[in-house]
Amino acid sequence: MALAIKVNEESFTPRQQAVLTAALDLLVENGDGLTMTAVARRASCSKETLYKWFGDRDGLLTATVQWQAAKVRMPQVSRSGLSAKSLRLSVEQFAKDLLTVLTGEISVTLNRTAVTHAAQEKDSLGTIVLENGPLAIRRRLKPILEAGRDARLLRFDSSEEAFRTFFGLVVRDVQIRLLLGDKTLMQTNIDADAKAATDHFFALYGPSTPQ
């Protein structure tokens, strides 16, 4: 029955969170290893309890992804003093945080799980990951960009387009390669990549550049 979205504000009991942690661990260490029996054993609970709490396997999966995705709150960047330098630092920090999260094992696992789920006409996990991933990022970055525009430190017509370009400059092909299991992708210093992406972004949208 899947319980739809139950997490929004009312959280889980500690015991339930222990179960979700066990489920997430199983997901991370073996993508398809999330069987109800395995979760029950790992969490030292009974399958009956799992079904009582989460309805069915999909409900458990959804709760796990939702719960974990909501935990991935990247640190807020201060948008107080809005000088050219502070704006640039904020953006660069944002790029760093984004890359750090995206290249993490948990993010890769969650995205893989959601993609697999979406491959079966069931897009609920995909929606959750989208909502807590790219869209959450957008919601957080957009005000910063718009503040930068108001302060004449950035130029763009559509903050949506600006954000998506920023996303592309930062992420590039990193995420898809990780999802596909590419191991030749060495962690070439996230800091350097974030700095380069920020340079590019300001080259495109900075005040002294056309368009």
Added chain:
Amino acid sequence: MALAIKVNEESFTPRQQAVLTAALDLLVENGDGLTMTAVARRASCSKETLYKWFGDRDGLLTATVQWQAAKVRMPQVSRSGLSAKSLRLSVEQFAKDLLTVLTGEISVTLNRTAVTHAAQEKDSLGTIVLENGPLAIRRRLKPILEAGRDARLLRFDSSEEAFRTFFGLVVRDVQIRLLLGDKTLMQTNIDADAKAATDHFFALYGPSTPQ
């Protein structure tokens, strides 16, 4: 047993290709619907034949993905007359082709399949898709970029970095959103997006721009 990579040069018989087509159709129309029984029924062949030809389910899956991925050869762009205008047109055409392929149903299905596969410590499909997707694109675009640099029409230190930035500018968040089943992503005119990406790329790497 999976037959490792068998496709490289020796192709499949027409009958075998009909089987692979059936398998691909099943994949596209229902991601997880690729059961041996379904393929056999769709292709009007016996399961015994499937196992004889492809070894096991993984072999069939691998053959299907490999065969289809190899078919996705984007049209070559001419790099003959290398004027500023022709280079720009080549790059823009490349962006268009890339977006067209990536947003296609077959590409989404293949990538989802490969991601799912990679989520199970089996990265063979991921490697195949990587090899025929991003890496093939890179192999084809790099010489164009380097020719542009030789002709002083582009500036960059590493063609690898230039390519990856291009990829990011073109793809942005489109692919991950499609893989996650986002339906709010209207096809906002691939041509316009390709043009914008090309503009950005030349703004960053064109001859009159620092860095």
Added chain:
DNA sequence: GCCGAACCGTACGGTACGGTACGGCTTGCG
């Protein structure tokens, strides 16, 4: 026309897993 090879259709075994039922244990409460 005969034979063997390839293949179709189907039935069957084995297994993995989702979901349910039930006995037993602990805990809190009157």
Added chain:
DNA sequence: CGCAAGCCGTACCGTACCGTACGGTTCGGC
């Protein structure tokens, strides 16, 4: 103490699907 509720552990059932076996049919070679 007695009882009820919640939960653990486990046995169990039904189903889906992989992989195999086998009889029947088509087809090319001799």
